[in-house]
Amino acid sequence: MTDSYVQAVNSGFTKTLAKKLGLPRPAVLRRYRAGDPLTVGPVLVLGGTPGVRDDADRVAEALLGWDLDVRQTPDDTTRWGAVVVVLSGIERPEDASAPVMALSATLRRLAPNGRVVMISRAPAETDSPELAAAREGVDGFLRSVAKELRYGATGNGVQVTDDAPVDSPSVLATLRFFLSARSAFVDGQLLRVGASDADPAVDVDRPLAGKVAVVTGAARGIGAQVARTLARDGAKVVVVDVPAAGEALAAVANEIRGTALQLDVTADDAGARILEHARARHGGLDVLVHNAGILRDKLLANMSPDKWDAVIAVNLAAQLRITEYLLGANGFSSEPRIVSLASTSGIAGNRGQANYAFSKAGVIGHTRAFARLLAAPGGPGGTANAVAPGFIETDMTASIPFVQREVARRVASLQQGGQPVDVAEAIAFLASPAAAGVNGQVLRVCGQNVVGR
Numbered sequence: 001m002t003d004s005y006v007q008a009v010n011s012g013f014t015k016t017l018a019k020k021l022g023l024p025r026p027a028v029l030r031r032y033r034a035g036d037p038l039t040v041g042p043v044l045v046l047g048g049t050p051g052v053r054d055d056a057d058r059v060a061e062a063l064l065g066w067d068l069d070v071r072q073t074p075d076d077t078t079r080w081g082a083v084v085v086v087l088s089g090i091e092r093p094e095d096a097s098a099p100v101m102a103l104s105a106t107l108r109r110l111a112p113n114g115r116v117v118m119i120s121r122a123p124a125e126t127d128s129p130e131l132a133a134a135r136e137g138v139d140g141f142l143r144s145v146a147k148e149l150r151y152g153a154t155g156n157g158v159q160v161t162d163d164a165p166v167d168s169p170s171v172l173a174t175l176r177f178f179l180s181a182r183s184a185f186v187d188g189q190l191l192r193v194g195a196s197d198a199d200p201a202v203d204v205d206r207p208l209a210g211k212v213a214v215v216t217g218a219a220r221g222i223g224a225q226v227a228r229t230l231a232r233d234g235a236k237v238v239v240v241d242v243p244a245a246g247e248a249l250a251a252v253a254n255e256i257r258g259t260a261l262q263l264d265v266t267a268d269d270a271g272a273r274i275l276e277h278a279r280a281r282h283g284g285l286d287v288l289v290h291n292a293g294i295l296r297d298k299l300l301a302n303m304s305p306d307k308w309d310a311v312i313a314v315n316l317a318a319q320l321r322i323t324e325y326l327l328g329a330n331g332f333s334s335e336p337r338i339v340s341l342a343s344t345s346g347i348a349g350n351r352g353q354a355n356y357a358f359s360k361a362g363v364i365g366h367t368r369a370f371a372r373l374l375a376a377p378g379g380p381g382g383t384a385n386a387v388a389p390g391f392i393e394t395d396m397t398a399s400i401p402f403v404q405r406e407v408a409r410r411v412a413s414l415q416q417g418g419q420p421v422d423v424a425e426a427i428a429f430l431a432s433p434a435a436a437g438v439n440g441q442v443l444r445v446c447g448q449n450v451v452g453r
């Protein structure tokens, strides 16, 4: 599935025409390719105090370890590949002024497909009103800056909890994801990251080597791309889909040297069959991606029980039952990674999608609850997170009427729909060992769509 408008306004005669007519010109986004540099140019780290070793210095040192050209002093000639703004030290709203003005002075020098990443402290229940004001302020600031960026550049934030140093492994892994082309369609988002004992030495190109992953709904669309991306990152992947999609499923399995399991995820024994297959064929199970999903759009006034029930059964109840089974049966090898597909419709609601939005908001609910269970003392450890795509170009969205589809694409800051690989990269990041400190989070992959927050 492609968005031909993006191609048209970026090439030949139609590019000139679009310029003349002042039409929106969504950029061609830079996406990950093995061997490409992490950023499109030098990285500027702002927010430090000269003469004091502080968090900005710690972040800059970590970035140097990734072979980047890192600077802490702005100049008038460099085209920045990324600007990292370290705001972890702000304690009063007034403290933000200096780093914010420093960022302001550099924005015009941000390269196309550049990155702005803010690192700040996550608001905590124990914050004084003044500290809470300063920390929450970053949220609105980041989302606004992201809306002002152009030419495929994005702005995202890492909110570090008070128990984690800014250079702890999961914070740096999240920073790396936001800086990289893997986060091409993630824009205007803040991800909360806590302390973890993740191993910083994991191979950044094959972080899932030795892991076994199961992806449901993997015969096509986002699920097929998730399977490819997890395999690229080193995992052995079991692809699951309904028997009717068996041929396409086998093709995906062959392509990635994984195995196929024909299964309707709503079956009573779905969890048991997944576990049996993963153990028998690959010796265990580490990563579970709940991706299978369906649409049965109707205004609520026209909703039939079968349309409501089918969506709840596939999109929500099946996820719940499979995860409960696997946790109850001690099915995960160690450090489970559970990633579930939510949707921006579940966050903001969507006309004609009452059933779908219930199911996707429900996914966010169980994700947070499973995250607490996993992290509880004596619990199994590991993480549960959700990814909430906005408008992604797949067969599912190709069924949306043309005008609605066109609007959905252009109301995002990046002015276009995302590709399945954009969702897959976010899932691969959350599934990686380095993301151990990211738990119970909902990561939107929506190009900063105006729908909800």
Ligand code: NAD
Residues within 6 Å of the ligand: 216, 217, 218, 219, 220, 221, 222, 223, 240, 241, 242, 245, 263, 264, 265, 266, 290, 291, 292, 293, 294, 314, 341, 342, 343, 344, 388, 389, 390, 391, 392, 393, 394, 395, 396, 397
């Ligand atoms: P898709 O329709 O292209 O693919 C979904 C796959 O799930 C299909 O292969 C289908 O056969 C499979 N499936 C459906 N019911 C199943 C069942 N009972 N058991 C096993 N497999 C089943 O959809 P997509 O666009 O790739 O979406 C994938 C996920 O992402 C879904 O959960 C969807 O709700 C979510 N999502 C998609 C978008 C988007 O814009 N495409 C936006 C937000 C969320």
